[in-house]
Amino acid sequence: MGMPSPLPVRDGVGATRLAVPSDGPWPSVAAYMVERFFHLDPERLLRRFDRGEIVAIDGSALTRRTPLGVHDFVWYYREPPVEKEIPFEAEILHQDLDLVVIDKPHFLPTTPGGKYLQNSALVRLRNALGNPDLTPIHRLDRATAGLLMFSARPVTRGAYQLLFEKREVEKVYEAVSLLPEDWDPLAPALGGSAFPLVHRNHIEKLRGNVRVQVDPAREPNAETLIELLDFDDRVLHTLLRPHSGRMHQLRVHLSERGAGILNDGFYPTLLPEAPDDFTKPLQLLARELRFTDPLSGEPREFVTRRVLQDAPATR
Structure with a gap:
């Protein structure tokens, strides 16, 4: 069980907990927080103590x-924060006493963080259903669309x-990638392996890095079964069955096979941060x-009701 918050959920958002050092060069908790949050106006922060x-x-x-x-x-x-509105809505696919399952759109984060607070699946759903106990049981990247499951009651949350x-x-x-340059339509393969294929590696998330790191010298901790769905003269459509759930695992595995997911700004190349282009969502779907x-x-x-916009037309 997590440490209970003394503050209730407000407008769908839970209070933030901050660990405070037991000693140090700061004369007070307030002084520590002023240094900890150096990017904020210190007097504005101190007035929050006064209130x-x-x-x-x-x-x-x-x-x-x-x-x-x-x-x-x-x-x-x-x-x-001053938020940019995410102009897409999640669809509730299932709701009962214990579970809520939604179809999350691309660009909507699972939980509040960074520039997004009200524009997160969790806060929107808490406000829509009037249930402050809703908690995600797993996560999807902000860029990924599809199925996302929430616990509706703390008493049964642990079981799920x-x-x-x-x-x-x-x-x-499922994912859509640009067709690899060495693609042979008569012998479909990725990275020299025919379909279906299993990709394994060791993935680690390092603090302060937006991308994960792959360490070829370490024992694999991430595994994905990759199957072929379809292709045309431009793109490849694959089905992905992850055995593990490492951060960015599917994006990394397809990239390492020479089939980076379409519109991925992280893999294989980290692109400069830019405003969202809602016409070019990451072509990855939790199906x-x-x-x-x-x-x-x-x-x-x-099963999701969403489709990937760049998938090949059904033959």
């Missing part, structure tokens, strides 16, 4: 003079999270989820 907006685990307000060593954590609400931890959820994706319900024992299956 009682920075609280301890018991909900009591800290002051500008609260010393280090009194509290291990503090909580506060993030000040809403355990399914993902034990890899007992069958996840199926299917299957598992045995841990509460009822019944099989569950969910």
Whole structure:
């Protein structure tokens, strides 16, 4: 169980928890936070202490003079950023007492972070359903569209999270890539391997890096089965069955096979950050989820209603 917040969910957004050092060169918690958040206006931050907006685990307000060593954590609400509206809506595919499954559009983040707060799937869904207990059971990259599952009740959340931890959820994706230069329509293959093929490597997310790092010297910790769906004279359409769930795994695996996903600004080449081009979504879709319900024992299956815009026309 995570540490409970002393502040309730507000406008669909939970309070942020910050760990505070027990000692150091700062005379107070406020001084530490001013240095920690150096990019913010310090006087504006200090006024939040004056208004009682920075609280301890018991909900009591800290002051500008609260010393280090009194509290291990503090909580506060993030000040809403000026957000660019994401002009796409998630569709609710399933809702019951314990689970909510949505079809997430491209560009919408799963949870609040960075430039996005209200424009996140979690906050939009909490506000739409009036349920502050909604919590994502797994994640999708902001750029990826498709199936996303949420827990609706804390009492049953752990049972569903355990399914993902034990890899007992069958996840199926599809992707569209530019046709590799060495593509042979008479003998379809990627990176010298005929379909279906399995790609394995070791993926690690390093703090401060937006891309993951692949270490060929280490034991593989990421595995994907790649199957051929279709192709035309421009693009390749593949079905992806990840055995593991590493960050950016599918994007990396197709890129390493010479078939980087269409409109991917990270792999194989990291492109300069630019405003979203809503006409060019990443061509990656979380297509299917299957598992045995841990509460009822019944099989569950969910399938996206979305399609990838650059997929080959059905022959």
